Amino acid sequence: MDAxxxxxxxxxxxxxxxxxxxxxxxxxxxxxxxxYLGAVAAAAAGHGALAxxxxxxxxxxxxxxxxxxxxxxxxxxxxxxxxxDVPAAHIRADLPYRDIxxxxxxxxxxxxxxxxxxxxxxxxxxESDLLAKVAFEASGHRPGPIGGxxxxxxxxxxxxxxxxxxxxxxxxxVLPGATVAEAAWLAALSRLKRMPVTDREGRLVGVxxxxxxxxxxxxxxxxxxxxVEAMVEATCPPADRDAVQVAVHDGIVELTxxxxxxxxxxxxxxxxxxxxxxxxxxxxxxxx
Numbered sequence: 001m002d003a004x005x006x007x008x009x010x011x012x013x014x015x016x017x018x019x020x021x022x023x024x025x026x027x028x029x030x031x032x033x034x035x036y037l038g039a040v041a042a043a044a045a046g047h048g049a050l051a052x053x054x055x056x057x058x059x060x061x062x063x064x065x066x067x068x069x070x071x072x073x074x075x076x077x078x079x080x081x082x083x084x085d086v087p088a089a090h091i092r093a094d095l096p097y098r099d100i101x102x103x104x105x106x107x108x109x110x111x112x113x114x115x116x117x118x119x120x121x122x123x124x125x126x127e128s129d130l131l132a133k134v135a136f137e138a139s140g141h142r143p144g145p146i147g148g149x150x151x152x153x154x155x156x157x158x159x160x161x162x163x164x165x166x167x168x169x170x171x172x173x174v175l176p177g178a179t180v181a182e183a184a185w186l187a188a189l190s191r192l193k194r195m196p197v198t199d200r201e202g203r204l205v206g207v208x209x210x211x212x213x214x215x216x217x218x219x220x221x222x223x224x225x226x227x228v229e230a231m232v233e234a235t236c237p238p239a240d241r242d243a244v245q246v247a248v249h250d251g252i253v254e255l256t257x258x259x260x261x262x263x264x265x266x267x268x269x270x271x272x273x274x275x276x277x278x279x280x281x282x283x284x285x286x287x288x
Contacts, residue, residue: 081176084206093164113196123167133158221248251278
């Protein structure tokens, strides 16, 4: 079973699972998720493990020396700088915690990067960090003498008053030249919705959102159809092109019309190699 058949089988299995009622939009949502995971996995396999490619790294504070340059992305690959948000909302390390809550609310973000006076990313502060502080203050709870190490560390952190005290450090960051696939893989491993984008000196230059990575990895149906139609034009003789119709719905390609069997086999093999395609429905009749 090849990768596309595997993705299709997974999608069908989830549809038939008896232990859960599916909502009207669940099928589409699950297919999009499978397309996303398939695109990330295919890209990760094609470009090696992140450990071998330093373009996307977790960088401690203060910034470490610049890593060796990464190889240039292959032609046609999207990179982080093309999908990141600029300017990036951020929080100064000396900002009081009450002001942090206001900034998070204003930016409608669950977490923001923390920067020093030179704009180096030194950590990330989140709603969870603030919640821990407020919870400890409201409850008056204190860890006992035999309290768990994690609880004692959390209590010590919650006593802080500024972003530098409350933040999680080091921050997981990505370089603007990293491929979208690398950044998506890092976001998936780290369970992050937003990642700071830094230059090689660790200075903040933007932020990339998980949904932006998703949209960059998964083309819409119109984009898939355009690629398939280009394949039809390249594969078929001029006399056969007008006899083939292409339709795409939720990543499923449907071919109708007439085409010689040998040409159809070549075309189907090419279409099945498109990473965003979930399934190919061959409704072509024999041509002359």
